[in-house]
Amino acid sequence: MNDQDLHNLEQELRAMTPAALTPELLDQCELQLFGANLAAMRPAGLSTDQLDACEHSVIENELHSLAPRALEKSFLDQLEHIPAEVGLMELEPQPLSNEFLDKLADKLENADAPVAIETTEENVIPFPSATQKSPAKNWKWYASAAAVACIGIFTGLTLTNPGTTNSPLAANQAADQFQPISSDNLQNVSTESTFLQAQDRGIVLSNGSNPTHYRAVRVIQMETVTLKNDAGQTIQVQRPVEKTVLMPVEAD
Amino acid sequence: MSAVSLNSNTETLGWRAWLEVHGSKLLLFARQQTRSEQDAEDIFQEALVKLAKKTAAGEFTGGQDAWIPYLYTQIRREAIDLGRKVDRRDRREQIVVEDQKSLQGTTSDPWFESASDMNERADILKQALQELPDKFSEVVVMKIWGDQTFADIGEALDISINTAASRYRYGLEALRKRLATQRSTGEL
Known part of the structure; x- marks a missing residue:
């Protein structure tokens, strides 16, 4: 209904006498006027803030539709153990006994002192005593060495020296004192080992699938072999012997 | 660890079940707070350990519904601690890598x-x-x-x-x- 129609309706209403207006007619007129007023209304435009709010709501809904990436199964398995791990963390290990603590303190205080190595009997190679009589395993070597030594000494003392007098007085004098010993049938009389020196060479590790720790000790001895021939003459031969002794030790 | 019930109207879930329901959104927050997937998982795990410790010790007030706000707070704290620990030079290097990734138009750790x-x-x-x-x-x-x-x-x-x-x-x-x-x- 446009403005002209409204105007015409108003004119008709004014021309009508009050007695002619029945309640039904009045309602009809009011409805028509109300409808006309509604039609004349213009919807108000949405403000910028209102538009932004609408868009924000749309964006919120779109964000809600995005699903956060789920936990990987392996990671979930790892996280599942956390309560058990926390339970284990609450367990306290048994405290050290006073006896063990004293032993540790003692070890730390005496850290510079030589460490006593505990080994089983069969693994212990005892240090030789100052004089130890033991049969030489290779005494024949000593016999050979004694024979060569005798020959060498005799030759040195009897041969003339070009720079000296024809008759070497020292050689004659030595020859008087030195009686040559026959090297035939030299027999071992005794063998002695004299301990001279021991040096700690540190800890070594054996090869193999089950390595064992050893303490290496360098031992220097002097072996003295006394030999006697058929004539009852004796000769002593000395030779230094160096050995490396390995002693099993306990290691962490 | 026994699950803690908040009230009679709240369904109490087992530890793993709870993680399956809520873990992804908490890990999303951890990813947002860090620069790598590994760091995100680390800080998330650290936060869960702290929650488990408090619950086991009886020091946590509130039921499972209170776990989520607590974990958000804890994840953020772990991220801050992690950020302090990481060397400045390493962070710059990582940012360079991230820039390169963004230039390529791809991200290796999708959210x-x-x-x-x-x-x-x-x-x-x-x-x-x-x-x-x-x-x-x-x-x-x-x-x-x-x-x-x-x-x-x-x-x-x-x-x-x-x-x-x-x-x-x-x-x-x-x-x-x-x-x-x-x-x-x-x-x-």
């Missing part, structure tokens, strides 16, 4: 599931969210997927409720502008 029916607009939103300044994206993540109130967000991030609300609005506005830009350039 969201990729669905077959996901439209282009959703892809732009995902990327835009990851590129938002941290102070905005963390609020958006907690509000949208964590269903946290601004009061909870303020407490977790140590900011006021108003600041939390403002940052949320600014975050959404930044996303809206990004979408508008894509529209204007014809990419959307």
